[in-house]
Ligand SMILES: Nc1nc2c(c(=O)[nH]1)N(C=O)[C@@H](CNc1ccc(C(=O)N[C@@H](CCC(=O)O)C(=O)O)cc1)CN2
């Protein structure tokens with residue numbers, strides 16, 4: 403198949419002004435194209451300093467080129483990298499020039515993710531690693547990058563493959579036994595199938611929990627600050643952001659529109675949105691802001707309902723609770739603790755003073771707990787819903803197999819079937835059993851040039 407793919411080209415570096423940019427070309431055989439472009443062959447994996455000369459005979463740029471000969475490249479195909487000067491005019495001219503030299507070879511602009519897709523199709527990387535490439539590029543914190551790198555290095559894939567193999571070995575034993583019905587009687591005892599199954603189950607549970615942590619790192623938390631005017635929402639955003647992002651005054655109704663800021667809590671990306679204070683108003687602009695607050699509440703993972711200790715307005719609690727998204731949590735936070743002698747918060751409420759900083763650390767840990775973050779020694783693997791979903795399904799099959807095994811040898815065929823289903827789920831994670839439309843969906847979210 404790979405011999406039939408057309409060569410592709412893209413700018414691999416971000417657009418903008420920079421010292422150097424990389425244009426990357428991948429195709430089954432780039433030798434003739436390289437001759438046409440540079441009038442000389444290149445030594446495999448060597449850097450060469452050469453001019454790229456336009457059709458008019460004028461030098462477009464002095465560049466460094468590297469030819470990675472198939473299969474020893476990122477994509478597993480022939481790859482040519484052109485490292486040119488970073489100016490956008492230069493990069494675009496080189497791209498255009500390559501496309502016209504490449505016309506006889508059917509050189510095409512690459513689709514988003516197409517280089518990585520080829521690496522996957524040529525078995526250079528599996529699906530977990532392909533997704534990790536994209537997650538590494540998108541990582542907004544060091545922890546997220548580290549987790550993506552752990553997946554990219556193949557650590558996560560190896561655990562999945564080892565577990566799939568353990569399931570396969572048990573499956574083969576059962577299937578072989580099913581072919582010889584007289585042996586079925588003692589199967590579970592003789593091969594310690596129940597022990598093997600419970601080992602598989604605990605390994606699966608460990609992988610699942612590391613992935614769930616990775617999912618938190620990837621997806622983060624969407625927190626909305628809501629409450630009556632002057633409760634201290636903007637002040638809280640500024641403290642969480644450790645910056646002056648939102649205007650604070652003692653005039654009720656200061657914040658008119660949503661202000662969103664991305665912060666890191668323990669490496670978890672958290673978007674915090676400050677909103678217009680909730681109250682009845684005849685001011686047209688303020689009313690639009692308040693409508694936006696309700697929309698934000700409906701989209702939040704967590705709503706922090708801020709209450710002014712001096713002027714508590716509890717009736718908003720019910721309204722916020724009614725309007726929140728089905729899966730979101732409302733956390734009531736009483737602010738301005740410094741202005742009152744004492745507060746008596748309900749059991750799951752927090753009291754803080756943005757002014758003195760009291761209670762802020764506890765608020766942060768509550769948010770992390772709500773995100774599902776459990777700090778542990780095991781570093782998480784960058785994971786997606788697709789992975790945790792498949793792992794959870796595999797878990798259900800293993801548990802069902804355990805139920806069959808708890809009965810007796812008469813249901814060995816059902817036991818075998820559940821093992822098969824669990825095995826397929828694990829295969830779908832690494833891409834060994836993956837429908838084409840899913841591949842299209844995964845790679846379409848990449849950036850061009852990757
Ligand atoms: N210039 C450049 N830098 C880059 C990349 C790239 O494609 N080009 N990468 C793109 O993501 C990352 C590195 N990933 C790469 C992965 C494999 C191979 C490669 O040539 N693999 C061969 C040889 C392996 C070896 O020598 O050990 C192979 O797998 O056979 C190159 C880059 C980050 N930096």
Ligand SMILES: Nc1nc2c(ncn2[C@@H]2O[C@H](COP(=O)(O)OP(=O)(O)OP(=O)(O)O)[C@@H](O)[C@H]2O)c(=O)[nH]1
Pocket residue numbers: 630631632633634635636637638649650651652653654655656657658677678679680737738739740741754755756757758
């Ligand atoms: N004493 C005290 N004052 C606070 C505290 N938090 C905020 N304030 C003050 O309360 C006033 C209102 O704070 P903001 O952060 O603007 O309140 P807001 O909820 O964003 O208000 P709107 O934009 O009107 O919705 C400001 O004068 C703040 O300095 C606190 O913990 N203690």
